[in-house]
Amino acid sequence: MNMHSSDAATAEEAIAAQEALPPLTNEEATQVAMSNTLLTPRFYTTDFDEMDAIDVTPVREEWDKLIARMKSDPNKGHFKKNEDWDTVDWDGMEPKLKAEFIDFLISSCTAEFSGCVLYKEMKRRGSNEDITTLFQLMARDEARHAGFINDALREAGIAVNLGFLTQAKKYTYFRPKFIYYATYLSEKIGYARYITIYRHLEKHPEHRFHPIFKWFCEWCNDEFSHGEAFALLLKTDPKLTESWVNRMWIKFFLTAVFSTMWVRDHQRPEFHKALGVDPEWYGQEVFRKTSEISRQVFPMVLDIDHPRWKPTLRRMEAANVQIAHGRKQGGLGGWLKRMAGSAKAGFAFVSLLTIPVEKSTVPASPRMEPAY
Numbered sequence: 012m013n014m015h016s017s018d019a020a021t022a023e024e025a026i027a028a029q030e031a032l033p034p035l036t037n038e039e040a041t042q043v044a045m046s047n048t049l050l051t052p053r054f055y056t057t058d059f060d061e062m063d064a065i066d067v068t069p070v071r072e073e074w075d076k077l078i079a080r081m082k083s084d085p086n087k088g089h090f091k092k093n094e095d096w097d098t099v100d101w102d103g104m105e106p107k108l109k110a111e112f113i114d115f116l117i118s119s120c121t122a123e124f125s126g127c128v129l130y131k132e133m134k135r136r137g138s139n140e141d142i143t144t145l146f147q148l149m150a151r152d153e154a155r156h157a158g159f160i161n162d163a164l165r166e167a168g169i170a171v172n173l174g175f176l177t178q179a180k181k182y183t184y185f186r187p188k189f190i191y192y193a194t195y196l197s198e199k200i201g202y203a204r205y206i207t208i209y210r211h212l213e214k215h216p217e218h219r220f221h222p223i224f225k226w227f228c229e230w231c232n233d234e235f236s237h238g239e240a241f242a243l244l245l246k247t248d249p250k251l252t253e254s255w256v257n258r259m260w261i262k263f264f265l266t267a268v269f270s271t272m273w274v275r276d277h278q279r280p281e282f283h284k285a286l287g288v289d290p291e292w293y294g295q296e297v298f299r300k301t302s303e304i305s306r307q308v309f310p311m312v313l314d315i316d317h318p319r320w321k322p323t324l325r326r327m328e329a330a331n332v333q334i335a336h337g338r339k340q341g342g343l344g345g346w347l348k349r350m351a352g353s354a355k356a357g358f359a360f361v362s363l364l365t366i367p368v369e370k371s372t373v374p375a376s377p378r379m380e381p382a383y
């Protein structure tokens with residue numbers, strides 16, 4: 012029997028294992044994964060030479076510990092269906108919930124795989140052993156995560172064609188420092204999202220409508236480690252988090268990542284209802300955890316309890332609904348609706364940026380352990 016992606020030692024092996032499975036030509040799923048809007052996960056490329064030149068000497072001690080732990084591979088073999096994987100009644104699932112859940116799985120699979128392609132490429136292009144070792148380990152994890160979500164989708168007769176995506180999806184260029192901010196945050200917010208759902212379902216197992224949520228605990232530990240690696244990378248150069256311009260960028264990325272998550276989650280009301288989770292509560296809870304963690308390296312946190320925070324996010328979400336209606340409607344009327352919606356969303360975003368931040372003192376050593 013062929014190897015399963017969960018046992019793969021490298022991203023390449025994991026992708027090959029997924030591709031060796033019986034072909035499922037689901038163009039629709041791959042099309043969804045291919046789409047590039049402000050709200051869908053993108054693929055990134057960067058200046059790999061600049062990243063390859065990073066010297067991790069200033070954080071050597073913590074670095075070696077983190078790499079040793081990632082090499083010990085505590086989650087090898089974990090991302091595989093076993094006896095805990097209850098049968099899923101896809102046909103009996105309420106159609107709206109089914110559609111939203113499939114959309115959630117496809118978008119999660121794309122996001123996981125987006126990390127994989129970026130990390131794999133850095134590994135391939137680099138010659139700095141510290142950097143290539145880290146990126147190879149992270150690519151391995153993300154390929155397993157994407158493979159596992161694809162296993163879940165396959166039961167519904169759907170699969171994202173990972174090989175095709177690598178070739179055909181558009182890549183967005185980000186300079187390395189933006190990759191650090193965006194990826195650091197997406198790893199940490201990923202941790203906070205997975206652990207918040209996991210802890211909630213521990214208390215309310217009656218809402219666990221799919222077995223994949225049982226895997227979220229070990230899963231989020233992988234994301235936590237990836238975030239730790241980016242925290243260390245950010246620590247190698249104090250300018251990245253201390254200069255005035257870069258502090259503005261950090262605020263921008265915090266605001267963009269948080270507000271995108273809010274809007275995206277509100278597009279899936281049935282999914283959250285089935286989980287027994289209020290999306291506003293969930294959003295704020297995830298922002299709170301992510302903010303607390305990000306104090307390890309960012310000199311500020313957003314004021315998510317500010318009186319304008321939630322109302323402005325709601326406005327942004329309403330603007331987004333308007334954009335979606337405009338897109339559906341088409342024609343001149345639809346276009347006007349879309350333009351008006353985009354302007355409203357833009358205003359809301361600028362308004363979020365004007366909320367003063369709470370300054371924070373960064374500790375000398377950034378290292379943290381998952382605590383939620």
Ligand SMILES: [Fe+2]
Pocket residue numbers: 123126152153156233234
């Ligand atoms: Fe992941």
Ligand SMILES: [Fe+2]
Pocket residue numbers: 126153198201233234237
């Ligand atoms: Fe990750």
